[in-house]
Amino acid sequence: MKTETANTVVGICMIPLGLLGLLIASRALDAEMSVFGYGLILFAALFGFSLIKDHYDRLEAAPARMPGADHE
Secondary structure, three states, X not given: OOHHHHHHHHHHHHHHHHHHHHHHHXXXXXXXXXXXXXHHHHHHHHHHHHHXXXXXXXXXXXXXXXXXXXXX
């Protein structure tokens, strides 16, 4: 499996995890569950931004593989 495809699949799987955290945080009756829900939201969001950063870092590291790139 290509890295970009795997990252896309994992990124899509993070969406329900973030939504689950949102649901847990909104329905929490105590502070511990609320913190756990916010933690899931934060983890899913930061993981998504990390995947985006990895994508652009890979594009920047190998500009010769991009079609139409004339970087020298």
